[in-house]
Amino acid sequence: MIRRNIQLNEQGRLRHFLTIEGLKRQVLVDILDTAESLSGVTDQTVKKVPLLRGKTIVNLFFEASTRTRTTFELAAKRLSADVLNLNISASATKKGETLLDTLRNLEAMHCDMFVVRHADSGSAHFIANHVAPHISVVNAGDGSHAHPTQAMLDMFTIRRAKGDFYPLTVAIVGDIMHSRVARSQIHALTTLGVTEVRVIGPKTLMPKDVEALGVHVFHDLDEGLRDVDVVIMLRLQNERMQGELLPSEHEYFQLYGLTQERLERAKPDAIVMHPGPINRGVEIESGVADGPRSVILQQVTHGIAVRMAVMSMCLGSHAEGAAA
Amino acid sequence: MIRRNIQLNEQGRLRHFLTIEGLKRQVLVDILDTAESLSGVTDQTVKKVPLLRGKTIVNLFFEASTRTRTTFELAAKRLSADVLNLNISASATKKGETLLDTLRNLEAMHCDMFVVRHADSGSAHFIANHVAPHISVVNAGDGSHAHPTQAMLDMFTIRRAKGDFYPLTVAIVGDIMHSRVARSQIHALTTLGVTEVRVIGPKTLMPKDVEALGVHVFHDLDEGLRDVDVVIMLRLQNERMQGELLPSEHEYFQLYGLTQERLERAKPDAIVMHPGPINRGVEIESGVADGPRSVILQQVTHGIAVRMAVMSMCLGSHAEGAAA
Amino acid sequence: MIRRNIQLNEQGRLRHFLTIEGLKRQVLVDILDTAESLSGVTDQTVKKVPLLRGKTIVNLFFEASTRTRTTFELAAKRLSADVLNLNISASATKKGETLLDTLRNLEAMHCDMFVVRHADSGSAHFIANHVAPHISVVNAGDGSHAHPTQAMLDMFTIRRAKGDFYPLTVAIVGDIMHSRVARSQIHALTTLGVTEVRVIGPKTLMPKDVEALGVHVFHDLDEGLRDVDVVIMLRLQNERMQGELLPSEHEYFQLYGLTQERLERAKPDAIVMHPGPINRGVEIESGVADGPRSVILQQVTHGIAVRMAVMSMCLGSHAEGAAA
Numbered sequence: 001m002i003r004r005n006i007q008l009n010e011q012g013r014l015r016h017f018l019t020i021e022g023l024k025r026q027v028l029v030d031i032l033d034t035a036e037s038l039s040g041v042t043d044q045t046v047k048k049v050p051l052l053r054g055k056t057i058v059n060l061f062f063e064a065s066t067r068t069r070t071t072f073e074l075a076a077k078r079l080s081a082d083v084l085n086l087n088i089s090a091s092a093t094k095k096g097e098t099l100l101d102t103l104r105n106l107e108a109m110h111c112d113m114f115v116v117r118h119a120d121s122g123s124a125h126f127i128a129n130h131v132a133p134h135i136s137v138v139n140a141g142d143g144s145h146a147h148p149t150q151a152m153l154d155m156f157t158i159r160r161a162k163g164d165f166y167p168l169t170v171a172i173v174g175d176i177m178h179s180r181v182a183r184s185q186i187h188a189l190t191t192l193g194v195t196e197v198r199v200i201g202p203k204t205l206m207p208k209d210v211e212a213l214g215v216h217v218f219h220d221l222d223e224g225l226r227d228v229d230v231v232i233m234l235r236l237q238n239e240r241m242q243g244e245l246l247p248s249e250h251e252y253f254q255l256y257g258l259t260q261e262r263l264e265r266a267k268p269d270a271i272v273m274h275p276g277p278i279n280r281g282v283e284i285e286s287g288v289a290d291g292p293r294s295v296i297l298q299q300v301t302h303g304i305a306v307r308m309a310v311m312s313m314c315l316g317s318h319a320e321g322a323a324a
Numbered sequence: 325m326i327r328r329n330i331q332l333n334e335q336g337r338l339r340h341f342l343t344i345e346g347l348k349r350q351v352l353v354d355i356l357d358t359a360e361s362l363s364g365v366t367d368q369t370v371k372k373v374p375l376l377r378g379k380t381i382v383n384l385f386f387e388a389s390t391r392t393r394t395t396f397e398l399a400a401k402r403l404s405a406d407v408l409n410l411n412i413s414a415s416a417t418k419k420g421e422t423l424l425d426t427l428r429n430l431e432a433m434h435c436d437m438f439v440v441r442h443a444d445s446g447s448a449h450f451i452a453n454h455v456a457p458h459i460s461v462v463n464a465g466d467g468s469h470a471h472p473t474q475a476m477l478d479m480f481t482i483r484r485a486k487g488d489f490y491p492l493t494v495a496i497v498g499d500i501m502h503s504r505v506a507r508s509q510i511h512a513l514t515t516l517g518v519t520e521v522r523v524i525g526p527k528t529l530m531p532k533d534v535e536a537l538g539v540h541v542f543h544d545l546d547e548g549l550r551d552v553d554v555v556i557m558l559r560l561q562n563e564r565m566q567g568e569l570l571p572s573e574h575e576y577f578q579l580y581g582l583t584q585e586r587l588e589r590a591k592p593d594a595i596v597m598h599p600g601p602i603n604r605g606v607e608i609e610s611g612v613a614d615g616p617r618s619v620i621l622q623q624v625t626h627g628i629a630v631r632m633a634v635m636s637m638c639l640g641s642h643a644e645g646a647a648a
Numbered sequence: 649m650i651r652r653n654i655q656l657n658e659q660g661r662l663r664h665f666l667t668i669e670g671l672k673r674q675v676l677v678d679i680l681d682t683a684e685s686l687s688g689v690t691d692q693t694v695k696k697v698p699l700l701r702g703k704t705i706v707n708l709f710f711e712a713s714t715r716t717r718t719t720f721e722l723a724a725k726r727l728s729a730d731v732l733n734l735n736i737s738a739s740a741t742k743k744g745e746t747l748l749d750t751l752r753n754l755e756a757m758h759c760d761m762f763v764v765r766h767a768d769s770g771s772a773h774f775i776a777n778h779v780a781p782h783i784s785v786v787n788a789g790d791g792s793h794a795h796p797t798q799a800m801l802d803m804f805t806i807r808r809a810k811g812d813f814y815p816l817t818v819a820i821v822g823d824i825m826h827s828r829v830a831r832s833q834i835h836a837l838t839t840l841g842v843t844e845v846r847v848i849g850p851k852t853l854m855p856k857d858v859e860a861l862g863v864h865v866f867h868d869l870d871e872g873l874r875d876v877d878v879v880i881m882l883r884l885q886n887e888r889m890q891g892e893l894l895p896s897e898h899e900y901f902q903l904y905g906l907t908q909e910r911l912e913r914a915k916p917d918a919i920v921m922h923p924g925p926i927n928r929g930v931e932i933e934s935g936v937a938d939g940p941r942s943v944i945l946q947q948v949t950h951g952i953a954v955r956m957a958v959m960s961m962c963l964g965s966h967a968e969g970a971a972a
Contacts (some may be wrong), residue, residue: 042758046702048730054370056398067753070732074704074757077730082372082401084394097601105391105600108624109398110366276753277745300756378694380722406696406725408718421925429715429924432948433722434690 006128013317016128016137017310019146020187028155028192034309035156035302041078042304051312052081055112059085060127061140062118067277068140071300072115075307084111100130107132112315114138121145121180136314144178149310150275151184153303155192157295158230160302161271167195171224171266172215173256174234174283175205181275182234190214200224201256204246221256225265232273233258236283249282259285263293271295330452337641340452340461341634343470344511352479352516358633359480359626365402366628375636376405379436383409384451385464386442391601392464395624396439399631408435424454431456436639438462445469445504460638468502473634474599475508477627479516481619482554484626485595491519495548495590496539497580498558498607499529505599506558514538524548525580528570545580549589556597557582560607573606583609587617595619654776661965664776664785665958667794668835676803676840682957683804683950689726690952699960700729703760707733708775709788710766715925716788719948720763723955732759748778755780760963762786769793769828784962792826797958798923799832801951803840805943806878808950809919815843819872819914820863821904822882822931823853829923830882838862848872849904852893869904873913880921881906884931897930906932911941919943 005022009015014027041049057076059069069085076083088102106114113136116124121143128137141147155165162168170189176182176199189197190213199210200218211217218224225231236252246252258272272284272294280286289296329346333339338351365373381400383393393409400407412426430438437460440448445467452461465471479489486492494513500506500523513521514537523534524542535541542548549555560576570576582596596608596618604610613620653670657663662675689697705724707717717733724731736750754762761784764772769791776785789795803813810816818837824830824847837845838861847858848866859865866872873879884900894900906920920932920942928934937944 044702047704047758048702054368054372056371056401066734070734071757073732074730074759077704078702082398084397086390086394098604101600101602104621105624108621109395109628110371110625111398276749278749280746297752297756300753301758304757378692378696378726380695380725406722408721410714410718422928425924425926428945429948432945433719433952434695434949435722 006125009317011317014310014313015317017148017314018124018128018137018139020148020151020184020191021146023191025191025193028152028188031152031306031309031313032156032159034313035152035305038308038312039302039305041308042301048078048080050080052076052079052315055079055081055315056110057081057083057113057115057311058106058111059083059140060088060106060114060116061086062088062116062123063141065117065141068117071303072138072140072307075304075311078304079308079312081112081311099127103127103131107135112136112318113311115140116142118142134318136318138310138314141180144180144183146184147180147275148184148188149303149307150181151188152310153299153306154185154232154273154275155188156302156306157273157299158271160298161295162229165189165192165194168229169196169198169227170194170230170232171198171200171218171228172232172234173200173221173224173258175236176201176210176234177205177207178237179234182232185232186213186215198224198228202246221258221262222265225262228266228270230271230273231258231263231266233284235275235277236279249279253282257281257283257285258288260287260291263288269293273299276300330449333641335641338634338637339641341472341638342448342452342461342463344472344475344508344515345470347515349515349517352476352512355476355630355633355637356480356483358637359476359629362632362636363626363629365632366625372402372404374404376400376403376639379403379405379639380434381405381407381437381439381635382430382435383407383464384412384430384438384440385410386412386440386447387465389441389465392441395627396462396464396631399628399635402628403632403636405436405635423451427451427455431459436460436642437635439464440466442466458642460642462634462638465504468504468507470508471504471599472508472512473627473631474505475512476634477623477630478509478556478597478599479512480626480630481597481623482595484622485619486553489513489516489518492553493520493522493551494518494554494556495522495524495542495552496556496558497524497545497548497582499560500525500534500558501529501531502561503558509556510537510539522548522552526570545582545586546589549586552590552594554595554597555582555587555590557608559599559601560603573603577606581605581607581609582612584611584615587612593617597623600624654773657965659965662958662961663965664787665796665962666772666776666785666787668796668799668832668839669794671839673839673841676800676836679800679954679957679961680804680807682961683800683953686956686960687950687953689956690949696726696728698728700724700727700963703727703729703963704758705729705731705761705763705959706754706759707731707788708736708754708762708764709734710736710764710771711789713765713789716765719951720786720788720955723952723959726952727956727960729760729959747775751775751779755783760784760966761959763788764790766790782966784966786958786962789828792828792831794832795828795923796832796836797951797955798829799836800958801947801954802833802880802921802923803836804950804954805921805947806919808946809943810877813837813840813842816877817844817846817875818842818878818880819846819848819866819876820880820882821848821869821872821906823884824849824858824882825853825855826885827882830880833880834861834863846872846876850894869906869910870913873910876914876918878919878921879906879911879914881932883923883925884927897927901930905930906936908933908935908939911936917941921947924948 007016073083115138117140124139124142172182197215199215274296331340439462441464448463448466496506521539523539598620655664721731763786765788772787772790820830845863847863922944
């Protein structure tokens with residue numbers, strides 16, 4: 001018996017978008033192609049298409065993130081959907097309602113999609129496992145598990161800059177252990193067929209079994225950057241700095257901060273990426289972040305198109321199911 | 325001299341919706357019929373009708389309630405209105421502006437409707453008494469006084485399940501004294517012509533003059549549930565549990581919690597209702613809340629249609645006045 | 649070499665709206681005329697025009713102000729724009745992102761306009777100096793520097809009431825020193841050609857060089873009000889009352905509060921204005937605020953039309969640039 005991927009409907013189309021893991025290459029390519037066709041919308045005078053008119057999308061944020069919420073809200077509005085912003089910690093749960101009751105209620109109000117952000121790994125899957133058949137769930141970051149739309153906008157940015165994924169070498173630098181972004185990027189890069197994925201960071205911030213994901217581990221930045229096509233810097237979470245896992249910000253920058261000089265070790269046309277927000281002078285030098293090889297702001301732009309693609313594909317898969 | 329009901333315009337149509345008390349049967353039936361005709365909107369692919377396009381509806385919440393605000397916001401958006409969410413405690417009044425000045429300002433901005441939630445009984449009436457002629461006020465809960473849209477969605481749910489109100493026996497169970505929901509339900513049920521309304525709860529949570537409303541009082545749950553067609557459980561407010569009015573949650577459940585066993589005393593086709601959010605294991609057993617006789621989630625669905633009906637009727641009554 | 653006013657594009661049209669200072673009379677008259685033509689929108693059944701459909705307007709508030717945010721949000725929605733409300737203190741900057749990085753990100757998301765409110769004088773100019781060419785900035789109040797849309801709605805109200813600016817005498821009463829509103833009003837009134845601008849207030853609240861702006865200074869209210877056509881009362885900020893600049897509220901009212909009796913010194917058809925929210929019994933008597941000469945609520949109404957005018961003119965100037 002084959003257990004179907006919860007993210008796909010019976011026709012194999014995307015219904016939820018929870019994690020890159022387990023998705024076939026073609027699904028990822030479909031997302032990138034759809035995003036490509038939607039990326040023109042933001043260049044029009046009227047930056048709107050009626051694809052999701054009359055649909056209700058709920059930003060279900062159990063963890064505050066204005067930045068991520070904003071990108072999903074903009075993507076939804078440009079698809080003409082109605083958007084509801086719910087900060088859950090501050091409302092229902094205070095009254096003692098369980099998470100499942102909250103979901104049941106939103107379903108009963110005929111909402112169509114939950115964009116979920118949660119501090120706990122696995123929560124988007126939990127919600128997807130419990131929603132009604134007409135609901136789609138998009139993971140907007142769950143604990144240190146996954147942040148798949150971030151990974152896909154990174155893939156979109158790489159494809160735009162490099163044309164294809166083969167034969168690229170990509171380095172991901174920083175706190176790999178706690179990064180949902182890194183985990184999603186690794187799955188996306190290997191599925192899309194890059195030649196090599198390297199992860200670079202201190203031993204204290206490297207997950208033990210990371211090589212099982214098909215990556216090469218480096219603890220020395222200079223060595224890891226040699227001849228790479230793409231450098232992805234991770235954000236150093238401030239809270240990590242207060243623990244025992246890391247020395248001072250200054251020392252971190254000395255060892256793992258990306259400087260112009262270090263970037264010379266990468267290929268001459270290497271691009272530099274970062275999911276934002278940037279800690280200037282901690283994981284990256286301002287000259288690099290704002291320099292000619294940085295595609296950091298393109299990532300932000302592409303994030304809208306990729307989220308529009310994921311939202312319209314997920315909600316389109318229901319229409320298809322209904323027609324079948 | 326007959327003093328006209330402030331809720332009706334000169335043609336006897338609904339202008340404000342503040343309380344069920346004093347409204348004739350036909351007005352309530354009109355709301356239910358309009359809600360019935362609007363309930364199909366949420367089943368369409370494009371869940372929107374242009375009835376209130378270009379109208380501005382203000383959620384004027386002096387007391388936080390994400391859940392109630394959400395239902396009104398969704399109802400307004402599905403009528404294509406623009407929605408403004410104002411949490412008043414956190415803004416103007418901090419600057420020392422009086423409530424009436426706030427109202428005058430919103431009127432001057434050509435807002436069309438205030439949806440008012442307030443911790444004080446009578447505040448929706450106070451506001452309705454002071455707004456300009458072009459404004460409608462909808463009470464979204466004022467103190468322990470009234471919550472008329474909640475009562476009407478309950479009536480809608482009963483009519484959907486039972487076809488009519490006669491000859492039903494309906495029991496309302498819990499903290500009758502502090503419940504604006506119960507007060508509004510009692511007025512609606514008696515106006516719509518049910519055979520009998522029973523209120524069931526401990527003496528400490530029963531208003532002294534409640535029988536004057538035409539209900540039968542029971543202090544024993546088993547006795548009160550005998551042969552009823554509809555059981556409406558009220559939410560037990562956590563704050564009541566800390567006072568002297570009630571023993572422990574556990575003891576309350578022993579005496580007044582709805583269990584499968586107790587539900588056997590009601591008619592075999594009795595339905596179970598609850599305004600939400602549910603305190604599982606306090607006023608109701610999970611097996612009953614999620615069981616085949618529960619219509620709790622239908623209530624939530626019907627809440628959108630009923631609020632759409634009330635909003636469009638109130639704002640439609642102005643258009644009529646203007647045409648006259 | 650002539651340095652072009654940052655507020656104007658190459659064709660001399662309004663691109664940003666940061667301050668009245670430095671704008672020619674014709675630009676101000678254009679704003680008033682555009683607002684006049686848009687003021688009818690709020691009288692229509694469908695209070696919306698599609699002028700800014702598909703545009704994204706960001707309320708970038710570094711200082712909370714529900715009242716001002718609401719007027720801009722309503723104006724934007726009535727122009728059919730999408731609105732994003734960002735309270736910056738509570739989000740990105742907490743994560744350590746710099747202001748410029750926040751701006752770059754919002755630009756990359758293809759936002760079209762930033763409506764900026766900030767406690768520091770000059771911040772709207774700073775932002776306008778650093779945004780991408782496709783972005784317009786509107787100052788919604790920066791420190792004690794400027795509040796130009798407030799000044800223009802005041803001008804609109806004066807022109808509606810008096811027909812023209814010449815030969816009017818206008819008195820501005822209160823805390824001139826800390827008032828961004830007063831500063832913007834003085835520039836607008838002198839540019840539009842009133843006969844005389846008077847500023848009235850205690851010495852402790854009068855800027856030293858105020859006469860350089862072309863105004864006459866009075867410290868006695870009775871004297872200053874003699875024969876004026878327009879009285880503009882300023883709001884007394886509560887925080888000033890706790891310092892050494894002022895005696896008690898009561899004493900302030902005795903000296904500078906506008907009473908019916910004092911208003912007799914002005915012309916018989918003089919109008920009374922106030923930017924709101926009003927401190928009743930502090931800077932103005934209720935009888936005057938609510939009396940026949942008060943145009944305070946008309947100011948609020950006109951505020952929507954003036955903001956619609958400024959927004960559509962600024963965003964229209966890009967279209968023009970693109971066409972050229």
